[in-house]
Amino acid sequence: MIEMKKTSQEGKLNIDGTVYRTRLSRKFIKRAPFSPSDPFLLTSIIPGTILDIMVKPGQTVVKGEALMILEAMKMQNVLKSPAGGTVRMIAVKKGDRVGKGSPLLRIG
C-alpha cells in the first residue's frame, strides 16, 4: 500500500469554547475567509475577456445601467451597474482577460 502524502498538519480547533488538539485538514487551512460583498464594486462573476466598456471615469450612471461586456463561456454577458452614482475607477481595459472575482469598476 503506498502512502498518500500527509495533507493535514498539527493544530488546535475551538468548538463551542473547548480547544481540541488535533490535525487540521488542508481544506480547513485553505478555506477562504468570509468577506462581505461591496455594493459599489463591480467584480467579474466568471473568468473571461472584456469585449467592450461603455462608460468613462467621472460619468454618472444609474443602477442597472450597462457598464461593460464580459465574454465568457462563449456568451456575451452585459455587466450592469450595481448602484447609481459616479464611475470612480475602471480597473480593466478592452481585451483584458479577467479571473473570477476580479475587481472591474467602482461606483462612488
Added chain:
Amino acid sequence: MALSSKIREFHEKREKLLLGGGEQTVEKQKAMGKRTARERISALLDEGSFTEYDLFVKHVAHDFDMGDKSLPGDGVITGTGTIDGSPVAVFAQDFTVAGGSLGLMHSRKITKIMDHALKMRMPLIGINDSGGARIQEGVNSLAGYGEIFFRNTLSSGVIPQISVILGPCAGGAVYSPALTDFVFVVDNISKMFITGPEVIKTVLGEEISMEDLGGARVHSEISGNAHFFAGSEEECFAQIKKLIGFIPRNNTEKAGVLTSAEPLTAHEIDGIVPDDPTLPYDVRDVIKAVADNSDFFEVMENFAGSIVIGFGRIEGRTAGFVANQPLEMAGVLDVDSSDKAARFIRFCDAFNIPVITFVDIPGYLPGADQEHAGLIRHGAKILYSYSEATVPKITVILRKAYGGGYIAMGSRHLRADFVFAWPAAEIAVMGPEGAANIIFRKEIMSSADPEETRRQKIEEYRKKFANPYVAASRGYIDAVIEPSETRKFIAHSLKVSENKEIQLPPKKHGLPPF
C-alpha cells in the same frame, strides 16, 4: 471433415477477436503502464472462471467510412465469472479498440450484462477505460450512456455495483461510476472529469493538468468521488476482492460468515482513549481492538478524515463501522464527513450489514464556509440515514458526545438498537467550558475573581453532567461498559438482533436532503 473445418474457422475467427486492437495498440496500452482489458479480467476473477458473452458483436455504424472498419468486440469485453467462488458480472472497456469508445453495440453489450447481473442478483463490476462517446455514432452513443445510467439506477440497492477506473473516464461517461456504490482508482492511471483541461483552458483561460484536474489522488482526497485508492492495478484488484468478501451478493442475502477470530490488539483497548476529551487518538485503533483479526477495511481513507468508515467482522459476521476520528479535525461533523458517513450507512442498510458506531464528537464544524457550503442540508443526511436504517444499529459512546453530534451519531433517539457508553463518556449538550460560560455567565462576570469562578463552575458542570450516568438514568443508553467488554457486548447485540424486523411506514420513497 466438414465439421472440423467449421471448427477451424471458428478458432481462427475467435483468435483474431481475442487480439483486441492488435499488437501495436496493445504495446501503446502497456507503455502507459496499463494492462489490457483481458489481462485485467483474468487478474480480477478466479482462474479460468471467466465466461465471455458477445465476443462476435459488431458495430453497426456506417457514416464517416465506419462501415469498413472492424472493431473486435466493439471495444468492450463482457461476461460472468467468480471471485473466491462467488459469482460476479463484469465488463471491461478495451482501450486498444477505437480507444474503448462507446458506440451503440458497445453499450448494448454493457446493458445486456447489467440486465443479467440484476436478474441473477449478483454484483456488477465495471472496468472503465474509454475515450468517451464514439463521435461517429452520434446520438446512438448518447442513447447508450443513458441506457447504462438507467440500469445503474434500477440496480442500486439491489446488487452491489463496483466501478474501476483504469484509464480515462470523461464527460458523460463519469456518471455510470458516480451512480454505483464503490469507485476504485489507481495512481497515475485513473482520470475522471466532466470537462477536460483543453475545454477549461479555452473557456475559462485556466491551465490545469489532467492529473490535477481529475487524477486518482484528486478524487480520493478532494472531490470524494473515489472510495478506494491504489498504487497499482494489482493492488486495486486485491482491494476489490477484499470488498467482495465483505459484502453480500444482493439485498436479499447476508454477507458470507467466516470463522470468528479474536482481535490481535484486544489487550490494547484500555489504553487507547485519553481521559482528557481535548486530546487526540486514532479511533481506528479502537475498531481494530474490537474487530476479528484486527482487520479493518477502510473506505474513503483519504477523504473527510474527521470520520472513519469501513468494514470489519465481529465473530465472523460483516459489520459496517462508523466512527468519529479525534485525530483529524477533532472528529467534527462537517459537509464532507456527513456526506461520507451518510452514504456508507445507506449502503450497509441496503445490503443487510449491521452498523456499529463509535462516538467521540465535539459537535459540528463552525465557520461561514461550512454554513455557506450547506452544512445544514449535508448534516441532515446523516440523521436521515441513521433514522431510516433498519439493520441492527449498535452505538458505543467512547468519550464525548456533545449536542447535535450526540443526536446524529446513531443515538437511541434515531432508533439505535443498543447504545453503550464507556465510563469516561460525556453525554451533554456541550463541553463543560462552553456550558459553564453560558449557564454561569452572571456569576462569573460579577465575581471578584472571574477566572477562579469560571474554573469552579466548569468543574461543577463537569462533575454533574459530563458523564454517562445522566443519559443512563433516562434509558438513553442501555449499559455503561468497560472498554475491554466492548467486543463482547457488540457480539451479543449482533446475536440477539439477527432476526430484527421493523417496517418503515409504506411510501414510494423517502426524500433525503440530496
